[in-house]
Amino acid sequence: SQKIEQNSEALNIQEGKTATLTCNYTNYSPAYLQWYRQDPGRGPVFLLLIRENEKEKRKERLKVTFDTTLKQSLFHITASQPADSATYLCALGGPLGSARQLTFGSGTQLTVLP
Amino acid sequence: DAEITQSPRHKITETGRQVTLACHQTWNHNNMFWYRQDLGHGLRLIHYSYGVHDTNKGEVSDGYSVSRSNTEDLPLTLESAASSQTSVYFCASRRTGTDTQYFGPGTRLTVL
Numbered sequence: 001s002q003k004i005e006q007n008s009e010a011l012n013i014q015e016g017k018t019a020t021l022t023c024n025y026t027n028y029s030p031a032y033l034q035w036y037r038q039d040p041g042r043g044p045v046f047l048l049l050i051r052e053n054e055k056e057k058r059k060e061r062l063k064v065t066f067d068t069t070l071k072q073s074l075f076h077i078t079a080s081q082p083a084d085s086a087t088y089l090c091a092l093g094g095p096l097g098s099a100r101q102l103t104f105g106s107g108t109q110l111t112v113l114p
Numbered sequence: 115d116a117e118i119t120q121s122p123r124h125k126i127t128e129t130g131r132q133v134t135l136a137c138h139q140t141w142n143h144n145n146m147f148w149y150r151q152d153l154g155h156g157l158r159l160i161h162y163s164y165g166v167h168d169t170n171k172g173e174v175s176d177g178y179s180v181s182r183s184n185t186e187d188l189p190l191t192l193e194s195a196a197s198s199q200t201s202v203y204f205c206a207s208r209r210t211g212t213d214t215q216y217f218g219p220g221t222r223l224t225v226l
Contacts, residue, residue: 032213043204043217044157089156093213102215106156
């Protein structure tokens with residue numbers, strides 16, 4: 001069955017450092033992968049999308065890589081700030097031609113320490 | 115501003131009761147989704163709809179139903195609430211032809 005794993009449930013880093021979150025998947029051939037941010041008591045908010053034919057995407061301090069051979073995505077936040085503290089979810093989108101549903105990982109809770 | 119809202123935000127009910135959670139979006143998106151979020155499981159898809167009068171079962175649809183009578187609303191009904199349905203429920207919508215989903219604020223449901 002399809003499986004998505006996000007590295008450690010919780011990650012603590014020092015302000016100013018780069019946070020790296022991992023999303024691994026098995027038994028899946030996604031057409032794209034998304035990263036969402038979720039704050040306590042709120043719904044997820046879309047951050048970035050990367051397609052299967054793309055290696056890297058950037059948006060301000062965020063960078064996402066997608067390696068379909070390793071079946072892995074890395075999500076980086078550079079120059080991290082306490083305001084970046086949140087849970088980050090990766091989500092895989094179905095192969096082309098399938099219904100455009102998302103399958104979510106369980107998330108990594110990031111805490112940026114001042 | 116366009117938005118997606120859910121009501122109620124919190125609900126406590128008893129086992130066996132019927133419960134309906136509301137979801138309303140003003141983006142005019144054709145595609146709407148219901149998820150539940152539990153510790154250790156992430157978001158799991160319950161039902162989804164690609165337009166008026168269209169509904170489809172997701173990964174964890176047993177015990178839930180939806181109906182889509184207009185573009186803006188997709189209510190989720192628990193026919194006979196069970197303690198296993200205690201969870202946080204999120205509604206989401208997506209514009210046709212795009213891949214980004216927009217989520218509501220969630221409803222925390224407790225079944226006693």
